[in-house]
Amino acid sequence: MKIGIHHREGSYSTEWISYCDQNDIAYKLVDCYKNDIIEQLADCDALMWHYYHESAKDIQFAKQLLFALEGSGKVVYPNRASNWHFDDKVGQKYLFESIGAPLVPSYAFYTKREALEWVNSTSFPKVFKLRGGAGSSNVRLVRSRAQAVSFVRKAFGRGFKRYHPLKNLNERWRLYKMGKMSFVDLLKGWIRLLRPTKFARVMGRDRGYIYFQDFIPNNTHDIRVTYVNNRCFASRRAVRPGDFRASGSGIPDMDQANVPLSALEISFDVAEKLGLQSAAIDFVVLDDKPLIVEICYAYGHYDGHYKHGYYDRDLNYYKEEFNAYHWMVDWVLEEVQNGKN
């Protein structure tokens, strides 16, 4: 039994490797970018790759490589069920609707005419999003019909850029003032004004579709439930001051008493129905009912994230420190074993 691991600094792979080292789990470092990746994996039963949605290289082929390997019988992390809709909110609309999960009502249009018809008949505010982007990037509150019309025109005209260096710099400045970002990272934001990221150059513009969600008012926080291998852990994230967006705000609330158990229940349900390995699911609350906003197979991790306990399927709470990256390796080991049996 051997696991292939693609290592990237600052990604989950660091933890995977140290867990394998500590527990004598056989692994091999592989380079997915190389032309001979399939040969490299010939003696491996599995591949684990924490690929990144803003890497110009990863977005070219990470999903494809993982789909192909899984189809050929290897165990992969992330698997197809957890992965196909990653960084694709349009895909997630269909994902959740198809299983009848409680999703914030979401609307996607592929023609200008239909989008405008809908704009003329709906109420505002609504939330506009591009299909890709994390940490609330590419998310805007649309307060009026006129504003929605201008978004629709742009979506079916010159389109939207995914990466906005000025907005990115503002966000870096906010996080720097909070003490959540280093000076070097702030400086990088300045450099991005002059030299766009490779991702921005490769990605091109989003156009030919438009996506809105209902705006759910009176949410001072969102709820993030993270599911990994049959366990969940949860927190809330406060919205940015004077804003409605919580994702990426860097203001966590780890008090478990504030996490509605119904959000955990929904997360376990969704994960089981879809056969997920790992998923960070974001919720907002409407009339005491949690509604799903979106889902990602991979999630950002901050200091102390794993010190506030976790829940099992029966919603028993274990108030102990844990490491969810290790659970991912455990999942892969179990799957390889199951396959062999």
Next chain:
Amino acid sequence: MRIAIQPRKGSYSERWIEYCESKGIDYKIVDCHRHDIMEQLADCDALMWHYYHECVKDIQVAKQLLYALEGSGKVVFPDFPSNWHFDDKVGQKYLFETMDAPMVPTYVFYDKKEAMQWAKSTTYPKVFKLRGGAASDNVKLVKTKAQAKRLIKQAFGRGFVRYNPWVSLKERWRLYRLGRTDLNDCVKGLIRFFLPTYYCRVLGRDKGYVYFQDFVPDNGYDIRVLYVFNRCLAFKRVVRPGDFRASGSRVFDYKQSRLPKKALTVAFDVAKKLDLQAAAFDFVMKGKEPLLVELSYASGPSPEQNDHGYYEEDLSHHPETFNPNDWMVEGVISKIRSKTA
């Protein structure tokens, strides 16, 4: 039991509807681009959608909708194994390599430096392709190292547009002289110089990767094997005069005795291993060995392709007229039955 069909003029859907009508199969016309598609599908057991890789509306949503529905337990055509690599030659490299299928050696690079190193050390000619495009679009013979280097620079620089109006016009003119298209089509080709296709504008440029295949010489034709739910039909496509590309030439050879039967064996074998519903495989011959070039779940029908019989898995030939689109409907019905059994 009810099948939902997404209609599109000139697509398989026309025959699917005819077939359902003639056999009294319950079907419903749906509009997959509408935001209430899940409600439309609530009373259906399956969705059949011949989506088109150059239709902007389709490429925004087709794969996602089909994946979501399949994940929720509905039968879909095309299903995930048949569909995820459609119009994506980069994905197909991994697909074939993982199952060790006999493929024309294929090289993909996501890094300029590595691509340049390879270009220096390899032999020529090679074939350059973009990941998307049918009928030999975006395919070039690369005769020298210098030419390869230029292509690599462009791939990691300004990138490539998928639609080249000059190449397209030449192709339209060739087909006009062959009597395979009308003058109107040539005029459209001229207009495309000033008004690029909407598809091309939405898709943006291909950049950040480069794809080459070995050039396999002495092939005056390629072999197309169309697999649909356990049956195959096959024919040859003759290369364009003074060219090396056969796909899209629209010059066919249907003589079954001239077909290398080994291509059929490979097609059945790959289709079974990958559990495909439908696939049009293209082969070239290296000596007596057929090598896979690419595959697509859907292909434009060739005239007379259904008049020369079909093969079963034991390679028995059934010299009768048939329609493979009918097999798709039958295949979907048998999938629904096996799910509900």
